[in-house]
Amino acid sequence: MIGAGEAMAAAQPRVVAALAARFRDLDLAEEAFAEACAAALPVWRAEPPRDATAWLWRAAFRKALDMRRREQTRRSAVLDAPAPEPTPEDELMALDEPIPDERLRLIFVCCHPAIAPESRAALTLKVVCGLSTERLARAFLMAEPAMLQRITRAKRKIRDAGVPFEVPGRAAWPERLSAVLATLEIAYAQAYEDAALAGETAGFADEVLRLSGLLAELTPDEPEVLALAALVRYAEARRPARLDDHGAMVPIGRQDMSQWRRPMIYEGLELLNRAASFGRTGPCQLLAAIHGAHLSRLETGTTPWPAIVDLYDTLVLLRPGPVTAVNRAVAVGEAQGPEAGLAALPPPMDWLPWHAARAHLLEQAGHVPEALEALRAALAMEPPPAERLFLQRAAERLAG
Amino acid sequence: MQYMLLIYEPEGVFEGEAGKARLMDVVGKHMALAKEMREAGAMQSGSGLQPVTTATTIITNGGSQTLHDGPFAETREQLGGYYLIDVADLDTALAYARRIPVVDGGKVEVRPLATY
Numbered sequence: 001m002i003g004a005g006e007a008m009a010a011a012q013p014r015v016v017a018a019l020a021a022r023f024r025d026l027d028l029a030e031e032a033f034a035e036a037c038a039a040a041l042p043v044w045r046a047e048p049p050r051d052a053t054a055w056l057w058r059a060a061f062r063k064a065l066d067m068r069r070r071e072q073t074r075r076s077a078v079l080d081a082p083a084p085e086p087t088p089e090d091e092l093m094a095l096d097e098p099i100p101d102e103r104l105r106l107i108f109v110c111c112h113p114a115i116a117p118e119s120r121a122a123l124t125l126k127v128v129c130g131l132s133t134e135r136l137a138r139a140f141l142m143a144e145p146a147m148l149q150r151i152t153r154a155k156r157k158i159r160d161a162g163v164p165f166e167v168p169g170r171a172a173w174p175e176r177l178s179a180v181l182a183t184l185e186i187a188y189a190q191a192y193e194d195a196a197l198a199g200e201t202a203g204f205a206d207e208v209l210r211l212s213g214l215l216a217e218l219t220p221d222e223p224e225v226l227a228l229a230a231l232v233r234y235a236e237a238r239r240p241a242r243l244d245d246h247g248a249m250v251p252i253g254r255q256d257m258s259q260w261r262r263p264m265i266y267e268g269l270e271l272l273n274r275a276a277s278f279g280r281t282g283p284c285q286l287l288a289a290i291h292g293a294h295l296s297r298l299e300t301g302t303t304p305w306p307a308i309v310d311l312y313d314t315l316v317l318l319r320p321g322p323v324t325a326v327n328r329a330v331a332v333g334e335a336q337g338p339e340a341g342l343a344a345l346p347p348p349m350d351w352l353p354w355h356a357a358r359a360h361l362l363e364q365a366g367h368v369p370e371a372l373e374a375l376r377a378a379l380a381m382e383p384p385p386a387e388r389l390f391l392q393r394a395a396e397r398l399a400g
Numbered sequence: 401m402q403y404m405l406l407i408y409e410p411e412g413v414f415e416g417e418a419g420k421a422r423l424m425d426v427v428g429k430h431m432a433l434a435k436e437m438r439e440a441g442a443m444q445s446g447s448g449l450q451p452v453t454t455a456t457t458i459i460t461n462g463g464s465q466t467l468h469d470g471p472f473a474e475t476r477e478q479l480g481g482y483y484l485i486d487v488a489d490l491d492t493a494l495a496y497a498r499r500i501p502v503v504d505g506g507k508v509e510v511r512p513l514a515t516y
Contacts (some may be wrong), residue, residue, distance in 0.1 A: 112490075114490060161490050162512055163489065163490050163491075164490060170493065172491070230456075
C-alpha cells in the first residue's frame, strides 16, 4: 500500500472539488478535507482503508456538514439550540455513492472574471490541484504572506459576492475560457518544470492532461482549447524520456526517441490539426507547434532549430515576456550559435530557467568560469531533483 | 442574493437638446429592463437620481458635522441611478447589469448587500 500522505495528496483535488461544489464554499471544503486527513491518520495506522479516496470523501463530507451546522447555530445566536434534523444529505452519506467529479466546475469558479486575473491561477492551483501556499509563492515569485493574502481575498470575493458554482452557459464561454486556458497553462508549466514529478506538482500533469482533454471535448470549436490539449499531450508524450537511468533531466534535443509515447503524439497531432483548421492562430497553437517541431525529429532525425526560432519570433509578438524570451534564446543558441543565444537572453532575473539557460549557453561558448557561476546561481534556487542532478553534473564536468 | 447595481455616468451627458434626446432613448431602455426584471421577480427597487448639483453631503470629522454643497467626491463619473435586485447569484446580477443602458464611458458597479 502507498503511504498515507501520498494517498491523501492523490485524493485531494477530487474530494475538495466535490465538497466545494456541494457546499458552495471553498474554505469549508479545504478545512473539512484537512480535518478528515487528521482523523484518518490514527484510524489508517490500525487498519489501512480499502479505498483511501472514498474514505476521505465520506469523512470530509461529515466534517463539512458538522462545520456548516455549527456555523448556522452560531449565526442564529440561539443558546441550547436543538440538534438539527438529519438532512437528505446525511441519508445520502449512508450510501456508498461515487464521488462526483466537480473539478471542471470548480475551475470555472476559480477562473471567474469577477476574480482579479492575477489571483485566478493561484486560486485554481490551490483549490483544484492542492498546491501549498508556499509552493505557489515560489512559483509566482511572491512572498508567502502576499500569496496567502491574494488567495484569501479571492476566496472571500467568491463567497461574499455570490459567484455561482456552475459551469457557465455557452454564451459566456468566450469570456470565461481565456481565463481558464491561462490557468491550465500555468498549472501545466508548473508540472512540466519538474521532470521527475517529485515535488508537490506530482499528479498535476495527469490532472491537466485530463482537464484539457475534457475542455477540448466540451468546446470543440475553440482552437486555443484544442491547442492546449495538444500541447499537453505533446509534452507528456516525452515524459518517460525526460529522465536518464540515474534520474537526471535529459534536455529535449538529446532524449531517447524510442521512449516517446507515440499514441499520445498522434492524439496531440490530431488535436492540433483540428485547431489549425479554424485559421485563427494563437499562443497555445504556437507553443504546441514548437513542441511538434521537436517531435518531428522522430521522422527526420534532426531538430529543426531555425523553424523553432521562427515560431518563437511570432510567439514573442503574441506573448511577450521573460518566459518566451528565455526559451527563444535557447533556440537561437542552437540555430545560430551560443553567442547569439547569449545576446538574445533577457536582462538578469531571479528565475531558475534563466540561470540554467545562461549556464548552458556560456558552456557552449567556452566561457567556463562564468558558466560555473551561472550553474551555482541555478543550484541555489532549489531546483527539483531531476533538474538538480542535471545541473550538478554540468557543474562537475566544468569543474573537473 | 440581493445586489445593488450602481450606475455611474459622466455628468452633463443628458443636458442640452442632444442630451434630452439621449435621455428619452435611455429612459425607454430602462423601462423595458425594469419591466423584465419585475416579471422575473428580480426587481426590488430602482430609480434615477437628480444631478449632483442637488447633492448635499454631511461630513463627520472629529465629532462634529459639517454640511457640504455637492457630492462626497468630485469625479468625472457620478452616481446617477441604481437598481436593487434579488437574484440567484453574481452571474445573474451581472447579466442584468450588463444590459443597463449607459452612455459611452459609463460604469455599472455590482455590489452584494451585506447580510447580518
